[in-house]
């Protein structure tokens with residue numbers, strides 16, 4: 001993702017105690033294109049005090065946020081942001097004022113159920129809730145969803161309107177406040193039938209445990225699941241470990257991640273390598 005679109009905050013509102021909706025607008029969005037994938041996201045470049053940071057899309061500065069809603073007529077983008085602590089993104093969301101300027105990247109998305117299937121299992125923590133809300137809102141009446149969401153508080157259990165048949169289970173745990181329970185909940189689920197598409201978005205270590213579990217216990221083909229790590233517990237330590245890798249180790253990592261292969265196929269090789277590196 002390299003393109004960068006300069007936008008302004010049109011408004012911000014609290015939609016639940018730990019979730020803040022920030023609406024972004026600007027003429028630049030006339031050139032912005034949706035991927036039409038319901039979990040699509042952008043990098044939001046949030047300027048800091050240092051003007052040397054510039055405005056280019058930069059992984060160190062930018063934060064990933066799901067496009068909860070895209071209104072091309074305005075044009076505007078809505079982001080629902082977990083105000084979890086004092087990171088750059090959470091602080092920006094908490095303090096955002098109309099007229100504040102940020103830049104967003106072009107969009108990328110992962111949610112791709114096979115065309116013939118109609119049954120889904122969605123599993124997420126609070127950061128995945130905006131994507132779950134959009135997936136359900138944009139689903140068809142022929143679809144059936146089982147949804148498991150782990151929240152900081154039941155007061156964050158927002159309405160999830162959908163034309164589909166939806167069964168939602170909410171849990172209060174994880175989200176940086178305590179141990180994540182998603183994989184232990186998966187262990188007590190009935191093994192999903194053959195064509196159920198499984199989508200998981202949560203803290204990165206838990207997402208990797210979910211992938212390992214799905215492969216080993218549910219033995220699914222890689223086209224029938226998509227697992228995405230959305231954030232790291234102790235991101236600072238994770239970054240320190242990453243920066244300590246030798247150039248050779250980084251090159252091997254880059255060589256494993258082959259853009260011409262499906263991401264979940266890349267993960268088959270990446271997971272053992274990350275474990276070997278202690279990551």
Ligand SMILES: Cc1cc2nc3c(=O)[nH]c(=O)nc-3n(C[C@H](O)[C@H](O)[C@H](O)COP(=O)(O)OP(=O)(O)OC[C@H]3O[C@@H](n4cnc5c(N)ncnc54)[C@H](O)[C@@H]3O)c2cc1C
Nearest residue numbers: 064065066081082084087088089090127176231232234235
């Ligand atoms: C594809 C994708 C889509 C995403 N969509 C959304 C979205 O729609 N809404 C949303 O809120 N987030 C979303 N995220 C997650 C978000 O990008 C991360 O939570 C990000 O780290 C937040 O940045 P920050 O500046 O607030 O905190 P950082 O500066 O990244 O981290 C500061 C500290 O906070 C901790 N931390 C970071 N995130 C969390 C969290 N959620 N809960 C508890 N502790 C945390 C870190 O471990 C670190 O110690 C998405 C991530 C991805 C990859």
